[in-house]
Amino acid sequence: MDYQRLVDWVDSRIVGSPGKVIVAFLLVSLVFAGGLGNVSTEAGTQQFAEDIPANNALEDINREFGPSFSADTGSTQLIQRADNVLSKKELLRMLEAQKRVAEQEELRVTGTSSAAQVVARTIDPQATTLGQQIDALEGATQREVAAAVRANADNPALTGTVSNDFNRRSASSSATIGVVQHTLPSGLSGGGAGMGGSSPLTDIQLRIDRIVGTVGGDITVFGSGLIADEFSGVITDSLLIVTPAAVLFIIFFLIVAYRDLVDLLLGTFSLGMAVIWTFGFLGLVGIPFNQIMISVPPLLLAVGIDFGIHAINRYREDRETGLDIGDAMTRTTDQLLVAFFIVTGTTVIGFLANFASDLPPIKDFGLVAAAGIVFTFLIFGIFLPSAKVWVDRNRERFPIPTFSQKPLGAEGTSLGRVLQAGVVVADKIPVGFLLVALLLSAGAGYYATGVDTTFTQEDFLPPEEVPAYLQALPEPFAPGEYSVVATLNFLEEKFQTTQGGSVTIYVERPMQQDSVLEEIHRMGDSPPDSFVQSDGRAQSQSIVTVIQSQAARDPEFRQVVARNDRDGNGIPDRNLETVYDELLQTESRDEALNYLAEDRQSSRVVYSVTADASQDEITADGRMVADRFRGSAIATGNTIVFAAVSDVIFESAIVSLAIALFGTAVFLLFIYWVLEGKPSLGLANLVPIVVAVSLVAGSMRVLGIAFNAFTATILALTIGLGIDYSVHVVHRFIDERHERPLVEALEVTVRGTGGALLGSMLTTSFGIGVLVLAVLSVLGQFGTLTALSVVYSFLVSLLVLPSALVIWDRLVGNDPDRPIGAGSGRTPPDDDGSDPMFGPTPAADAEPRTDGGEPLADTCTDAGEQTALERGGSR
Template sequence: MTDLSERIEGATERLNETIVSRPKTVVLVFLVLTVVFAAGIPLIETETDMTDAFTEDLAEQQAYDTIESEFAGPFTTDEESTQLIHTSSNVLTREELLASLSVLEQVDDQSDLRMDGANGPAPIVAQAIDETAQTPTEQRQVLEGATDRQVRETVRALGEEPGFAGLLADDFNEGSPAASASITVVTHDVPSGFSEEDLSDIQLGVESIADDESANIIIFGEGIMFDEFENVIIDSLAIVMPIVVLLMLAFLIAAYRDPIDLSLGLLSLLLTVVWTFGFLGYAGIPFDQQLVAVPVLLLAVGVDFGIHIINRYREETIQGYEPLEAMRTANNQLMIAFIIVTVTSVFGFGANVVSDLDPIRNMGIASGIGMLFTFLIFGILLPSMKLLVDDFREKHGVPEFNSTPIASEDSSLGRILTLPVKASQYAPTAFVLVILVSGAAMGAYGTGVDTSFDEEDFLPPEDEEWYIEYIPEPFAPGEYTFTQTINILEDRFDANQDETVTIFVEGPFEEEHALEALDRANDDPPSSLAVAPGGEADEQSIITVIQSYAEQDEEFAALVDRNDRSGNGIPDRNLDRIYDELFASPASSQAEQYLTDDRRGAQIEYVIDTEASQEDAAEDGAAFAEDFHYSATATGQLVIFDAITGMIFDSAVDGLILALVLSAVFLVVIYAILERRPLLGIVNLFPIAIAVAFLIGTMRLLGMPLNALTATILAISIGLGIAYTVHTTARFIDEYNATGDPVTALTTTLSGTGGALTGSMLTTSLGTGALALAITPVLGDFGMLMALSVFYSFVASIVALPPALLLWAKFDSADGGFERIPTPW
């Protein structure tokens, strides 16, 4: 035994002795710490806009935000505005326009809704008939006095104006006239520092009026989004956590079979969550949908620790040992395993901190710290509480209901768990090779798994799942309109918005060569962009606006021609005058969409080729931006989401590699120190690598992509799975050192510790799998994958680990085995 090994074991023995000899002091210290951490819970802030959280530092998003703020457009709004989306068979009839104005009138009458103005088809039509009608009441009176024919003719005349047509659905028929949907933007006069909660109250007030008026109007805006995202988190917790608790409770009852031991386990789980949430508050980490999975994750590990400590303690007491000696023995055997599991789990959970995406990084931090808390509470506090409770029981004659271990060699479960040992003891090499080939095949298949990012992953689907209607109050979720609204916007407005790439260009566009330079890049467009008949990219820009208006206005055409020295229809001098004329013309609204007021920013919209994938279009767009003379950035929803998708994939791969490498190095080192058997570290990791390979293969098989949350599951699987192999190996080494027979050692291990593993697997897989019932797809997929990860890790520790340990034992007992290699410690 090396000096370092002796120091480590000495430290754990001293810690165990403190637990056994001073349990009251331990409990008191933990109660004080719980009060401290509980004080941090009220400091937690909620992150509601998950899309912004993922895109905050992206150059593509910054360019997109600049476009949104600098360029005018039919849907250009600021954060202090509310959009009223009106749907019907024809929103342009006099009756439907009056219904829209009736809502606006009600909003205007309520001072607390701070209405400053409104821009939509109804106000525009009313003012076109009578320009003096400035308020919603006056506009309603104008339309009430107008005839249906007068309204139709007015709408028909307005249909030629882009500012009016842009507020209508893509199916707008100017001749009829008719449209299935419209948008009215209500602006609010709010003071500086107006919060999202305040804006949410205003928009909920507008929504209440629309509902009371029985109009087919959906309210859309930043405040509504904030309110629904916040409610999604609350409702998800309200649905998932009770189910998780009930499922875990059912299996914990079966595992503990004693109400007092059960209460101790549940109290430990509660304290783990309290400590973790308190840390989030003190650390300033916002709570978002990603972090809904963290308490479930910690419960999974906590259940495992709790079952092992109680089960191992019972194995000693049932042999006649007194409680103090039984706990001392149990802790001495489990503490090193707990430390190894904790460190490797922190590596697995915390590996996500390398992600460039804040939500994934925050999840890595929260779950890693939470894992440390789990170790402290279950490894130190729970044994202390167990000793105090058993002492109280003995003094007051409180009976034990059932104190037997979960399984034994003579039990049916014990015989089932030892089957892999019996099957593989004669040919462990062949078993290992078969398992290795199977894992490699599944891993190779899984490399084709898709990667995706969609804001709808964080929202309840438009059509609720069947089980939602059966959820009783107060757990039933509220009504959500955000997904429905997004679908309406995507289906009826700007249908090609996901089929374009936008290039944001910064430069002095009054310089003579500016427009020529802007056009020159279009001569050789990438293959993913649609190509016009002339061989140039199919695009819309300030150049196309100039050329389009020149075709309509002879005077402007002459001005362009006089300043076009190259004769290609693109002016190359006196651009400031041309812009002045254009912005003062009827085409000004179109020009404002492509050139900023200070003439230093321009956007160009490129249509994507119908046969090109979004990934190719995004990559080509980014490369294409480099061809521009001025500084240019490719952006747009397609480009932004593709950038996030790439970062998600990188996070998944980087996290997995980091977790594997750190875990492998630590396991090799710790087993070299403690047992002078470093190869045991690789043996420990082998089954988990197989489990991860099967998990990624299953993801592809089920069509479940790596998304904002499931990308973390690969590294997390290392952390979850290590617990199963480490506990098995730790018990095996104890038995192997005592008997020298690997088959006997494995039989004892799997019939004893295997029972605890089984209870832990059933509890955690079904408990974490309850996340599949969450009302958002991203949590549902993560819950299912967590359950699969736990199940695969358990199966791997029962099926793949025994032949690997038998093979290791052959090498260990041979001359030149690793146990004979001296270590520097």
């Protein structure tokens, strides 16, 4: 395969027509910039749960049961806190808040419910409106109010809305929840508050928050709209904090790496172009921006910085040998375009491995990151060299200031000597050192098997308390005020069955069958440990408990139940159609429809779970209880859905890692077979990646970082980023090995390429490490792991890879004291024309090229020798 012809064509454009190349890239940038305005955001956890069976069941429930679960309705919670929310003063405050909200037509209120309304109707059964209920409470004494509370001490309509510290005797409670129900435009759903994401209720609930604030007292507005608002807000705040910090670090290290103002401007402009292309692509293809994609800009900066430093540093090395601008850049791109292509190919494989995930946001992340890396390759492989040639030629014509043009890690410098530590080891004990490195990676990999997997709504929300160093930031960088997590924690503490503290069993069976209610009742016998228990039974809410509650306070309905209860246990077991008809004529109609589908072909049972139960325990126990039902019953609920997503996340991490490793190995074997006729180089190239991945995985457990929606991509990402470092070393080594003995080739490689890698590592690790400043703690974890993966990849590429290359060189039978091929540019084949490790090479019987198709480095026998390359890229 004559790949060199394509490289030569690109070389000639870069050196011969740099102005045209620059204009072409700027025009393409305008096209992508047009897509920036189409970028939309998608936040929350619902996007991760698509096609999860437990979530599908939860969506079925949301469609089928009750007004608050209707596809075109939503609800807002009013969480009231006080010394006693059941006092006359606080009950009136809740009613007044509900009344002011209901009076606003734009809030589309269809109904309200609260403990205050239950108490008011008990005092005056004729008080059906909020205004009449306020009048009833105002006309009652505190003693009458307390008596009305005690009268409803067994009524779920009251007890289901007050906190766990409800005291029947003193008629008191420290917290209660009122509900305001809304109708929404057709086709929009306000359900799924627990799942977050975009919500049509956001504007409604923000307005309600302002209205309730005029009532006084401590009433918090809560609902899916406000959760969605914070989901989106935390993305904006994180970007506002992380991006400037990353830019500052990157500019600082680029100044150190480039030490020239013009080169710094070229590098930063190219980085900005890569980001514009990637996010313009996002808008043009219609992929929404989600929380995971906050990490895409730092990743692009990481690879772009690496490419930029390598291009400028290698160009400076070649200029140091006395080559002119055109010759030096042609020699640079002749070598680096191939290296950049290998890096791009393996990095894209690492990112596209995320397509094995069943989670749509992770797939989108993989696609966008892969596209961004391809754009980065084009910009830094073609545009940046063209711009550098154009600028340097104009420097010779105009007084453009020039600062240091000395390459990093030059011979004789202290840095150059430090970078050669791995070469010293490789020269003395390569086999022993490599075995130690592989044993260390095996131990780290085994240790990493204990890494946890989590998926919670809080992963996507800001912390309850924002760190002080973030609060101290000036505007516009200071984060906003966040309350959702604090409210969720309060609900979990005070209300056992609220916000994930429950399991829902979705029962699909004709509910008119005589035995069905008895079977639902028996599901709560001998409950598992994670379920809240009362008198040896699971605490639950279902159509059975609604029937029992209504019968307890309604003599007429009690008689209906008794006539259809053959065994006298309070649960009807015949003529259930009649029982349901009568129940739906009572005040319990809305509550009943929360547990009984209107077509009476399904039902749901909600079990309270203990606060300290884990996701896995709740999931296992919920499925065990569902199995007790003689028919189709599925355990679901937010907790179980999140547990299922956690399983998928872990599976995605492992499968993506396997695909990335396999795909990278195949690609490297193939590419080195094509480029050098030595596929075995691909295995040497892969050694440091295996070590780096194992170290990253082991570090996750040491640092207590679990696989979550963000870190699930880290192992495949480590391959994608880590291969960058090892490819540059291997490709530079084989280039130098054609001209030099083994150890000298390694020394030149780590001195030149190692210097660029060091600058890239420092810039990238700090640039990505600033993610620890993000408001989202999981984003900080992702930044920490990504920075570690870069540092590990750098270290193993300079410490472990030299030993692997020495062993490879021995195995293929090269003479360590002579250049391979004696200047022919190719490793001499065996007598049969085969690679000593992998058999026949594609060019084993080909005549040596005389048309300039061999790599330029092969024509040089001394670092300072002038090549035969002609200006403009022709040879």
